[in-house]
Amino acid sequence: MSGALPRAAVVLSGNELLDGRTRDTNGAFLSADLSARGVKVTSVLTVADDEERLTAALQYSLAAAPELLVVGGGLGTTHDDLTAACLARALGVSLAEDPAALGMVEERVRWVAERRHLDFDELFPLARRQASLPAGSTPVPPAGVAPGIAARRGPTRIYAYPGVPYEFEAMWLSTARGLRGEGFFPDVAVRVVRIFGVGELQVAPLLEAVPHDLLETGINVGRGEVTVRLRYRRGAPADAQAAAVVAALEAAAPVFSSDGRSVDDLIADGLRERGLTVAVAESCTGGLLGARLTERPGSSDYFLGGVISYASEVKMALLDVPAGMLAQYGAVSEEVAGAMATGARAAMGADYALAVSGVAGPGGGTAGKPVGLVYVACAGPRRMKVVRGLYPGDRASVRDYSIAAALHLLRRELAG
Amino acid sequence: MSGALPRAAVVLSGNELLDGRTRDTNGAFLSADLSARGVKVTSVLTVADDEERLTAALQYSLAAAPELLVVGGGLGTTHDDLTAACLARALGVSLAEDPAALGMVEERVRWVAERRHLDFDELFPLARRQASLPAGSTPVPPAGVAPGIAARRGPTRIYAYPGVPYEFEAMWLSTARGLRGEGFFPDVAVRVVRIFGVGELQVAPLLEAVPHDLLETGINVGRGEVTVRLRYRRGAPADAQAAAVVAALEAAAPVFSSDGRSVDDLIADGLRERGLTVAVAESCTGGLLGARLTERPGSSDYFLGGVISYASEVKMALLDVPAGMLAQYGAVSEEVAGAMATGARAAMGADYALAVSGVAGPGGGTAGKPVGLVYVACAGPRRMKVVRGLYPGDRASVRDYSIAAALHLLRRELAG
Numbered sequence: 001m002s003g004a005l006p007r008a009a010v011v012l013s014g015n016e017l018l019d020g021r022t023r024d025t026n027g028a029f030l031s032a033d034l035s036a037r038g039v040k041v042t043s044v045l046t047v048a049d050d051e052e053r054l055t056a057a058l059q060y061s062l063a064a065a066p067e068l069l070v071v072g073g074g075l076g077t078t079h080d081d082l083t084a085a086c087l088a089r090a091l092g093v094s095l096a097e098d099p100a101a102l103g104m105v106e107e108r109v110r111w112v113a114e115r116r117h118l119d120f121d122e123l124f125p126l127a128r129r130q131a132s133l134p135a136g137s138t139p140v141p142p143a144g145v146a147p148g149i150a151a152r153r154g155p156t157r158i159y160a161y162p163g164v165p166y167e168f169e170a171m172w173l174s175t176a177r178g179l180r181g182e183g184f185f186p187d188v189a190v191r192v193v194r195i196f197g198v199g200e201l202q203v204a205p206l207l208e209a210v211p212h213d214l215l216e217t218g219i220n221v222g223r224g225e226v227t228v229r230l231r232y233r234r235g236a237p238a239d240a241q242a243a244a245v246v247a248a249l250e251a252a253a254p255v256f257s258s259d260g261r262s263v264d265d266l267i268a269d270g271l272r273e274r275g276l277t278v279a280v281a282e283s284c285t286g287g288l289l290g291a292r293l294t295e296r297p298g299s300s301d302y303f304l305g306g307v308i309s310y311a312s313e314v315k316m317a318l319l320d321v322p323a324g325m326l327a328q329y330g331a332v333s334e335e336v337a338g339a340m341a342t343g344a345r346a347a348m349g350a351d352y353a354l355a356v357s358g359v360a361g362p363g364g365g366t367a368g369k370p371v372g373l374v375y376v377a378c379a380g381p382r383r384m385k386v387v388r389g390l391y392p393g394d395r396a397s398v399r400d401y402s403i404a405a406a407l408h409l410l411r412r413e414l415a416g
Numbered sequence: 417m418s419g420a421l422p423r424a425a426v427v428l429s430g431n432e433l434l435d436g437r438t439r440d441t442n443g444a445f446l447s448a449d450l451s452a453r454g455v456k457v458t459s460v461l462t463v464a465d466d467e468e469r470l471t472a473a474l475q476y477s478l479a480a481a482p483e484l485l486v487v488g489g490g491l492g493t494t495h496d497d498l499t500a501a502c503l504a505r506a507l508g509v510s511l512a513e514d515p516a517a518l519g520m521v522e523e524r525v526r527w528v529a530e531r532r533h534l535d536f537d538e539l540f541p542l543a544r545r546q547a548s549l550p551a552g553s554t555p556v557p558p559a560g561v562a563p564g565i566a567a568r569r570g571p572t573r574i575y576a577y578p579g580v581p582y583e584f585e586a587m588w589l590s591t592a593r594g595l596r597g598e599g600f601f602p603d604v605a606v607r608v609v610r611i612f613g614v615g616e617l618q619v620a621p622l623l624e625a626v627p628h629d630l631l632e633t634g635i636n637v638g639r640g641e642v643t644v645r646l647r648y649r650r651g652a653p654a655d656a657q658a659a660a661v662v663a664a665l666e667a668a669a670p671v672f673s674s675d676g677r678s679v680d681d682l683i684a685d686g687l688r689e690r691g692l693t694v695a696v697a698e699s700c701t702g703g704l705l706g707a708r709l710t711e712r713p714g715s716s717d718y719f720l721g722g723v724i725s726y727a728s729e730v731k732m733a734l735l736d737v738p739a740g741m742l743a744q745y746g747a748v749s750e751e752v753a754g755a756m757a758t759g760a761r762a763a764m765g766a767d768y769a770l771a772v773s774g775v776a777g778p779g780g781g782t783a784g785k786p787v788g789l790v791y792v793a794c795a796g797p798r799r800m801k802v803v804r805g806l807y808p809g810d811r812a813s814v815r816d817y818s819i820a821a822a823l824h825l826l827r828r829e830l831a832g
């Protein structure tokens with residue numbers, strides 16, 4: 001069904017996005033927003049502040065005749081700000097000062113000059129070039145100083161905004177309100193099915209085995225989870241097909257969520273609804289599990305605290321792990337992970353405690369305890385459960401998988 | 417000077433990068449790495465898993481005749497994995513099974529089958545398509561299961577890798593070692609000057625006041641630090657100009673590093689060289705500070721552990737913060753942050769202990785203790801030091817700034 005959805009291309013201009021100085025946020029924000037509105041983003045092209053390259057990027061993006069082209073960056077007062085000129089070239093029109101744009105720039109410069117006690121007559125000549133637009137286009141009211149540009153070529157609506165993230169986001173959302181009013185966005189539904197414990201290779205055949213021609217499907221893998229996303233135009237036949245796909249996955253795969261909630265959501269809801277608390281004891285993850293559990297506002301309702309027991313002495317002193325157990329089994333063992341969880345639960349008076357002990361690498365691995373070996377334990381009111389994992393990848397990857405294993409262990413214990 | 421540098425184009429394939437499911441890491445990693453090696457990245461094009469769009473993206477990128485084209489993603493076992501076929505189309509050649517690639521795939525599938533106790537004969541037919549390459553290209557040995565592709569068109573060296581980040585990174589670094597051996601990378605120097613405690617507006621004029629026409633300069637801001645990056649082709653005049661810029665910045669701004677080392681490096685080196693240890697006590701950062709300090713391999717040489725004291729009871733029980741102090745000053749106070757640091761130092765027997773207590777928001781702020789108010793303390797062998805900060809942005813931003821404040825406090829205490 002994806003052929004029926006409007007398509008969008010995105011062009012981002014800025015050297016700082018290409019030399020490792022700045023990570024893009026505008027492209028990520030816009031892609032997620034457009035996707036949720038039922039628009040298929042077919043390309044995001046980040047390009048250097050160079051007249052030839054930016055013009056070629058606009059031409060490339062227009063060549064696919066998308067319904068929408070959004071351009072970020074390159075609208076401002078410096079010689080690097082080339083978006084208006086390049087867009088004019090790509091459209092085959094001239095650049096000219098637009099009276100409406102000039103009015104917007106003048107008003108915004110007056111506001112800035114007053115607020116910062118600067119001289120309007122000095123600032124305005126510099127800012128004035130921001131009022132030059134490709135002939136036939138119209139200005140988009142600025143969120144900062146620079147107006148955006150709205151233009152059209154054939155089937156493509158073109159919008160250009162400054163690259164400053166809050167200006168870009170505010171101006172796009174304003175445009176999107178207008179587009180919604182015109183009925184530009186399709187009436188789509190998004191359903192997300194989340195699976196933990198099997199790989200993509202086991203999930204893909206389940207999806208293939210049920211009819212899904214009315215749905216746009218995507219399978220994604222990360223942090224040990226497989227995510228199946230269904231997007232479709234609302235309507236009885238597509239709704240029924242989506243429900244059948246979800247039911248088929250639930251019947252044959254370890255689906256833990258089909259209502260959009262993440263494992264973090266399920267844990268937060270499960271603890272909060274029942275007034276339960278959790279604590280952590282972390283070795284190889286060094287605090288990442290606590291950081292993850294406290295990422296969301298209000299986590300103090302159920303998260304009490306933790307012990308980062310990197311050194312053996314800390315495991316003994318703060319978590320009451322017996323010295324003899326450490327000597328006999330080693331820090332990375334089922335026994336010690338269990339003792340860490342039990343110790344953290346007791347020390348912090350929590351209903352549940354999660355513990356992680358493993359070899360994150362790259363050093364420290366042995367034949368019996370290779371890099372990637374991780375024990376995750378959950379001590380709860382009814383029982384203690386330990387899970388062993390052997391995770392691939394580098395230090396960051398092993399730590400990431402360990403967090404996922406711990407969160408899913410807690411989720412299952414809360415559900416069971 | 418940038419005109420003389422080799423240029424690179426990057427193409428990333430994957431629907432999950434365009435619909436908000438996954439944030440790119442490969443493009444960011446590669447841009448930073450290429451930039452440090454003196455290669456100018458002129459475009460990063462993220463494109464949907466669609467044969468027409470991916471082929472057009474490769475053609476667009478090749479049209480600029482860059483010295484390097486790196487492709488990420490689309491090498492795997494599913495029908496969405498189109499990179500080999502699209503690259504063949506863009507190069508105008510056919511696709512054929514490569515015996516060397518087949519050998520690599522077979523070896524890796526055997527390894528996976530043994531390790532996960534799966535049936536080789538079932539897996540291999542699925543994996544086999546990963547051995548099909550565009551005619552005239554050669555396989556790049558896999559870091560996971562799928563081999564990469566090395567090809568050439570005119571001046572452009574083309575490399576394609578799977579999109580799984582650890583595979584992409586490992587395989588690119590292996591390619592880069594070979595390219596360095598061939599003398600592909602220019603003889604550029606990169607000097608990075610790191611500043612903590614002032615903003616970009618104070619730094620930029622210092623840079624403008626000294627000659628830097630032989631240098632490519634970039635100023636970047638993040639986590640409370642300002643970073644000035646100088647890149648230039650080595651040679652006496654440019655070396656001298658760079659040295660003069662560094663000296664001018666060191667004379668007039670709080671430069672903490674001009675030899676490339678980050679604050680993390682300085683702390684790790686400072687502790688390790690003198691055989692010192694550190695522990696943490698975290699409230700609003702929830703474990704992030706411990707996670708940051710244990711990010712690097714070998715951190716167990718100096719990091720002992722920590723206490724995540726989210727609840728007041730944990731501050732009292734594990735860090736000996738007096739109940740009366742909590743009642744009198746509140747958890748977010750100079751006094752409690754200091755007591756947390758002192759308590760952590762004693763509990764874990766560390767030479768230094770860092771503590772963080774603050775209001776990360778969005779809730780929990782009051783007129784006297786607004787969202788963003790954070791106290792960071794460092795208890796050491798000679799003294800206890802507490803720093804107060806008021807940080808902007810959302811919860812993640814406040815937590816990020818808090819980590820930076822804590823790390824820089826420890827850096828200064830170690831240096832002083």
